[in-house]
Amino acid sequence: MTSALDAAEARLATLERDANRAWWAMACDATDAHSDAAEAASAALEHALADPALAAAAVPADDAPLERRRAEVLRLMTAGRRRPPALIDRIVRLETELMGIHSRYRAADGDRELDAAAVDRVLQTSTDVAERERVWTSARGVGAEAAGPLRELVRLRNEAARALGHRDHYAMSLALDELDEARLYGLLDALEARLAGAWAAERGRIAAERRRALGLPDDAPLMPWHLVDPFGQEAPSVGPDPLEPVIGQVDALAASCAYFADLGQPMEGVVDRSDVLPRPGKDQHAFMMHVDRTGDVRTLLNLTPTVRWLETTLHELGHAAYEVALDPALPWLLRDPAHTLVTEAIAMLHGRRGRDAAFLERYAGVPADVARDPANAATLRRGLLILAAWVPVMVRFERALYADPDQDLDGVWWDLVERHQGIGRPPAPPADAWASKIHLAVAPVYYQNYLLGEILASQIQAWTMRETGAASPARDPGRVGPLIAERLLRPGASVRWDRLVEQATGAPLGVDAFVRDAAA
Numbered sequence: 001m002t003s004a005l006d007a008a009e010a011r012l013a014t015l016e017r018d019a020n021r022a023w024w025a026m027a028c029d030a031t032d033a034h035s036d037a038a039e040a041a042s043a044a045l046e047h048a049l050a051d052p053a054l055a056a057a058a059v060p061a062d063d064a065p066l067e068r069r070r071a072e073v074l075r076l077m078t079a080g081r082r083r084p085p086a087l088i089d090r091i092v093r094l095e096t097e098l099m100g101i102h103s104r105y106r107a108a109d110g111d112r113e114l115d116a117a118a119v120d121r122v123l124q125t126s127t128d129v130a131e132r133e134r135v136w137t138s139a140r141g142v143g144a145e146a147a148g149p150l151r152e153l154v155r156l157r158n159e160a161a162r163a164l165g166h167r168d169h170y171a172m173s174l175a176l177d178e179l180d181e182a183r184l185y186g187l188l189d190a191l192e193a194r195l196a197g198a199w200a201a202e203r204g205r206i207a208a209e210r211r212r213a214l215g216l217p218d219d220a221p222l223m224p225w226h227l228v229d230p231f232g233q234e235a236p237s238v239g240p241d242p243l244e245p246v247i248g249q250v251d252a253l254a255a256s257c258a259y260f261a262d263l264g265q266p267m268e269g270v271v272d273r274s275d276v277l278p279r280p281g282k283d284q285h286a287f288m289m290h291v292d293r294t295g296d297v298r299t300l301l302n303l304t305p306t307v308r309w310l311e312t313t314l315h316e317l318g319h320a321a322y323e324v325a326l327d328p329a330l331p332w333l334l335r336d337p338a339h340t341l342v343t344e345a346i347a348m349l350h351g352r353r354g355r356d357a358a359f360l361e362r363y364a365g366v367p368a369d370v371a372r373d374p375a376n377a378a379t380l381r382r383g384l385l386i387l388a389a390w391v392p393v394m395v396r397f398e399r400a401l402y403a404d405p406d407q408d409l410d411g412v413w414w415d416l417v418e419r420h421q422g423i424g425r426p427p428a429p430p431a432d433a434w435a436s437k438i439h440l441a442v443a444p445v446y447y448q449n450y451l452l453g454e455i456l457a458s459q460i461q462a463w464t465m466r467e468t469g470a471a472s473p474a475r476d477p478g479r480v481g482p483l484i485a486e487r488l489l490r491p492g493a494s495v496r497w498d499r500l501v502e503q504a505t506g507a508p509l510g511v512d513a514f515v516r517d518a519a520a
């Protein structure tokens with residue numbers, strides 16, 4: 001007999017598969033026809049999720065734990081979508097408007113127009129401090145255009161969330177994402193306290209390196225335009241990069257495939273379905289897609305011989321390895337990663353191999369002295385410390401934004417940047433520079449996953465080391481791979497993420513392992 005839950009699942013499975021196929025086609029070839037088809041397929045899925053009949057199906061047919069979890073997952077998927085159609089339309093219109101503002105905006109320096117890549121180039125290479133300040137100020141200038149519509153969008157998201165009984169959109173999003181707000185902020189506070197010393201020392205080193213590179217006096221405060229990206233979220237490299245001279249000889253895809261094969265997760269099928277080389281008209285980023293939750297797993301990459309693309313290839317194939325390991329017998333609703341933060345953790349765990357001596361020597365064919373150069377580990381550590389300083393700025397800012405979108409948000413933003421990132425507040429910052437971060441518009445209440453993922457990646461690494469004695473999955477892939485797949489990946493969403501992490505790793509998610517990795 002088919003239950004209402006079975007029917008709801010079948011309906012969603014078809015709509016999600018069709019939307020994924022349309023998005024894939026658009027990502028590979030951005031024609032107007034493809035983008036219209038992708039928009040239509042996404043709208044069909046959105047309307048189904050807002051359909052009260054679908055939400056009403058979130059009732060378990062019996063008392064078995066798997067059946068109850070399946071109904072709960074459908075409830076979480078649909079609960080936040082019950083909004084009046086007119087409100088949905090206004091929200092979608094503002095989101096589209098904001099996406100347009102961000103994609104059309106170009107920074108300028110005099111009559112020179114700079115796209116995002118050109119801004120990055122100036123911040124990474126220019127030693128002309130006045131030019132850096134002009135370009136940085138102009139790059140963040142998109143905030144002044146975005147702030148008005150973004151404030152309005154936040155008010156509407158809040159209106160929808162309050163109609164459903166939540167404090168605001170921020171609280172609702174965390175609750176429906178099964179993240180406890182008090183626990184999240186407890187983790188952030190603990191991390192800040194325990195990394196304070198290591199971060200102060202690293203920040204001092206970064207400031208000294210940047211002053212030297214830019215010819216600034218020893219007592220010059222570190223300003224946002226002295227860093228290597230507009231938000232101070234990227235790690236400036238630790239001295240000359242040892243991998244730079246050899247990376248041209250590394251076949252990132254072949255090295256990654258050999259590694260995943262040894263982990264017991266061969267990637268040939270995934271790679272055959274993937275689109276890996278850059279091409280005009282193709283999405284310039286990288287992502288993994290499980291098209292149908294029945295094994296059609298693909299990645300989109302734009303491989304070039306750089307360290308960043310080696311790390312990205314490992315990261316995206318890490319997401320793919322999770323999908324491939326899901327128990328095929330699970331019902332559709334549960335045949336999915338346990339949480340965004342868990343799939344990010346798996347991807348980040350494997351992405352870190354790009355600086356791991358064992359991986360570099362064994363799979364990438366990098367000479368031992370280069371692979372073991374301490375600058376590799378130092379770069380990885382610096383990246384973790386920067387992330388642990390930057391993500392809380394976004395997470396705490398977003399909470400304040402939804403609590404009161406009409407307050408002095410420039411003040412809130414620069415207070416957080418000063419306190420957490422240790423970056424100076426410009427004497428006359430560009431107005432509404434906070435609104436220049438596109439995530440606030442298009443990926444609301446999502447940013448915490450980037451840090452929680454790295455925290456969990458460290459905890460997984462510590463757990464597998466306890467069980468196998470291998471400090472890195474690349475040192476004993478034959479034992480680490482199956483351990484992670486069986487205990488953490490195979491159960492999919494059948495167990496709530498926090499219980500799964502505790503069951504698999506032996507402890508609730510905590511910052512101990514991350515602190516050891518970042519402060520070593």
Ligand SMILES: [Zn+2]
Pocket residue numbers: 315319343344347
């Ligand atoms: Zn990812």
